[in-house]
Amino acid sequence: MTQPGFSGTFTKEFETLLRWRRDVRHFRRDPVPAPVLDGLLATACLAPSVGLSEPWRFVRVDDPARRHAVREDFARCNAEALAARDGSDAGDYARLKLAGLDDAPHHVAVFSDNDPAQGRGLGRGTMPQTTTWSTVMAIHTFWLAATAAGVGVGWVSIIDPAHVAGMLDVDPEWELVAYLCVGYPQDPSDTPELQRRGWERRDPARQQWIAR
DSSP, X not given: OOOOOOOHHHHHHHHHHHHHOOBOOOBOSSOOOHHHHHHHHHHHTTSOOGGGOXXXXXXXXXXHXXXXXXXXXXXXXXXXXXXXXXXXXXXXXXXXXXXXXXXXXXXXXXXXXXXXXXXXXXXXXXXXXXXXXXXXXXXXXXXXXXXXXXXXXXXXXXXXXXXXXXXXXXOTTEEEEEEEEEEOBSSOOSSOHHHHTTSOOOOGGGGSOOOO
């Protein structure tokens, strides 16, 4: 089989896709059509995984009571994070919008089965974390596919993962890696919102090799 060639135009478009893959926190409330969501999941499963273990488990959270419980958990964790800050930093933090849980039409919890039978343990003996990293690769692939389809994704990390996992009644051996808000963005941008709000900016030094 011959590997396909990728044109210079495609390469530029791919870089544009990466620039527009942003963490979205402001969503429209109209739902994403089911065939589009199913297509994003199928594309996510093209991600690489250690030993071809495919440890990711994508869970759609549709139940209103469970979604409300997740919002409550976020509010508690966010209040604790704010209380741990002081001075002007606390004020800057308080002004940030850190989740789109109220408006996003879809919530997706992504778990990792860190000891799957699939893959027969290949590549995990010395680095067992590779199952989690494989799940992160699937999340990123999902995110890129969503961006290409005009769909926004926001990763909510200010939650108690064990508490949220318990709410969702999944296999207790699964590790919660990400809780995602999914929907059409209100104000798409190619610049990270944290940069637009003055919280942080990219460091050019990260674009340089470290030689050893």
